[in-house]
Amino acid sequence: MGKKKDSSAQLSLGDALAARPGKKDPAPAPPIAAEPEPVAAPEDHAPAKVARRATAEQMGQRQREISISEFFTKNRHLLGFDNPSKALLTTVKEAVDNSLDACEEAGILPEILVEIGEATPGTPATATEAKYRVAIEDNGPGIVRKQIDKVFGKLLYGSKFHRLKQSRGQQGIGISAAGMYGQLTTGKPVTVLSRVRKGQPVHSLDIAIDTRKNAPVVSNEKDLEEWPGNIEKEHGTRVEIEMVANYLHGQRFVLRYLEQTALANPHARVEYRRPRLPPLVFPRAADDLPREATEIQPHPHGIELGALQLMLAESKERSLRGFLTTSFSRVGPQPAALILEAAKLSPNIRPSGVDHAAAERLHKALAEAKLMAPPTGCLSPIGDALVRKGLINFLSVIEEEGPELELALDAPNPSKAVLEAAATTLSGGSAVATGPAPGGGASPASLGGGGGRGPPLRRRRRGH
Ligand SMILES: Nc1ncnc2c1ncn2[C@@H]1O[C@H](COP(=O)(O)OP(=O)(O)O)[C@@H](O)[C@H]1O
Numbered sequence: 341m342g343k344k345k346d347s348s349a350q351l352s353l354g355d356a357l358a359a360r361p362g363k364k365d366p367a368p369a370p371p372i373a374a375e376p377e378p379v380a381a382p383e384d385h386a387p388a389k390v391a392r393r394a395t396a397e398q399m400g401q402r403q404r405e406i407s408i409s410e411f412f413t414k415n416r417h418l419l420g421f422d423n424p425s426k427a428l429l430t431t432v433k434e435a436v437d438n439s440l441d442a443c444e445e446a447g448i449l450p451e452i453l454v455e456i457g458e459a460t461p462g463t464p465a466t467a468t469e470a471k472y473r474v475a476i477e478d479n480g481p482g483i484v485r486k487q488i489d490k491v492f493g494k495l496l497y498g499s500k501f502h503r504l505k506q507s508r509g510q511q512g513i514g515i516s517a518a519g520m521y522g523q524l525t526t527g528k529p530v531t532v533l534s535r536v537r538k539g540q541p542v543h544s545l546d547i548a549i550d551t552r553k554n555a556p557v558v559s560n561e562k563d564l565e566e567w568p569g570n571i572e573k574e575h576g577t578r579v580e581i582e583m584v585a586n587y588l589h590g591q592r593f594v595l596r597y598l599e600q601t602a603l604a605n606p607h608a609r610v611e612y613r614r615p616r617l618p619p620l621v622f623p624r625a626a627d628d629l630p631r632e633a634t635e636i637q638p639h640p641h642g643i644e645l646g647a648l649q650l651m652l653a654e655s656k657e658r659s660l661r662g663f664l665t666t667s668f669s670r671v672g673p674q675p676a677a678l679i680l681e682a683a684k685l686s687p688n689i690r691p692s693g694v695d696h697a698a699a700e701r702l703h704k705a706l707a708e709a710k711l712m713a714p715p716t717g718c719l720s721p722i723g724d725a726l727v728r729k730g731l732i733n734f735l736s737v738i739e740e741e742g743p744e745l746e747l748a749l750d751a752p753n754p755s756k757a758v759l760e761a762a763a764t765t766l767s768g769g770s771a772v773a774t775g776p777a778p779g780g781g782a783s784p785a786s787l788g789g790g791g792g793r794g795p796p797l798r799r800r801r802r803g804h
């Protein structure tokens with residue numbers, strides 16, 4: 341079988357390139373065949389000619405576990421550390437959320453201090469990347485000594501993941517990720533201070549993360565008799581992280597977040613100390629804690645088959661009847677009996693003895709059972725009265741850079757002139773700041789126009 345070249349029907353890449361418009365074709369035009377011959381099928385390339393690069397064994401030697409910390413170091417955008425502007429907001433948010441969660445759980449009216457300081461003195465106001473020391477301090481319950489290392493030095497370690505209860509954080513990854521970002525950009529560990537009650541020492545320690553092992557490395561540990569700078573402080577936690585950040589851009593997001601935190605948490609006092617501008621205080625506007633959200637069991641209508649199988653395998657109940665009534669919300673003895681009847685399962689079998697086919701029947705029966713909706717006690721809405729108090733508090737302490745400047749800063753690449761205008765605002769040049777209104781800040785007069793200072797409030801709704 342001879343290889344036939346059909347010059348009219350098949351053009352090589354060289355031919356095609358040579359035939360591009362503008363290129364002079366040096367070859368004479370091929371004669372037009374009166375009747376084109378059938379196109380020959382392309383022949384297979386011989387696979388033996390491709391050199392093998394690696395064997396399965398060689399590849400196998402390179403396959404190893406990836407630690408969670410290594411993964412998130414490379415994929416830090418997944419946790420909100422995409423860039424130096426956002427890192428500032430994410431860090432403040434993770435730590436403040438933890439403080440609010442801890443105070444709420446312990447039944448303490450929160451007092452939160454957020455401090456951002458320049459780690460390198462003389463950082464110019466126009467700097468778009470510099471080292472900052474971010475500290476968040478609370479008057480919460482504190483953290484017992486043996487848990488401090490892992491809370492701050494191990495990703496996926498926390499107290500909220502395994503329960504169904506409303507809280508701001510849940511995954512056990514927030515504060516340790518912030519510490520890891522700080523370590524990655526400055527090489528410095530996180531500094532933690534914590535005290536659980538009066539009479540107990542204040543634990544002070546530095547915590548780095550061994551990212552290969554996802555494990556804490558503690559240094560510089562000491563126990564202090566009193567809280568540094570505040571001998572009255574009986575309990576609480578302070579975390580300090582040094583990180584590369586863009587304060588010029590990022591400070592607006594931190595400010596908005598703290599304003600909104602004050603709005604949604606009128607029972608908290610929030611103080612914000614920052615470079616170049618006077619501190620801001622959002623006073624406490626309500627003396628009651630929000631109602632505590634109750635922990636609930638999963639509702640049968642929301643359970644997935646794999647999760648049900650795991651619950652069955654891990655259940656300590658002796659019977660399926662007991663399993664259903666203790667593991668799910670809204671399943672009492674009556675509905676349990678109906679569900680088991682629909683699934684054709686005896687109420688007395690051990691949950692761990694349920695095979696795959698039976699679990700599928702049970703799953704279907706659970707999904708189809710007529711049950712009451714989950715109880716709403718698992719949620720703790722702020723409520724009208726507190727929203728009102730929060731709103732007054734929020735509007736009494738407010739700042740804005742002016743909508744035009746904010747819009748210009750939001751552009752992907754703000755011009756030098758815009759950055760300089762923002763730096764001037766940061767230096768107090770033209771900031772429209774209304775400090776706490778006279779008499780504690782919660783003055784309804786400030787609803788009308790910023791307490792008489794500056795132009796009327798012109799807030800732009802922000803989408804973050
Ligand atoms: N300021 C704090 N006061 C008391 N406990 C805290 C504080 N910050 C963190 N914790 C504890 O550390 C855990 C881990 O925090 P974090 O990594 O942010 O995860 P998450 O908040 O999602 O549980 C929390 O679940 C909580 O038990």
Ligand SMILES: [Mg+2]
Pocket residue numbers: 434437438508509510512513514515
């Ligand atoms: Mg958290």
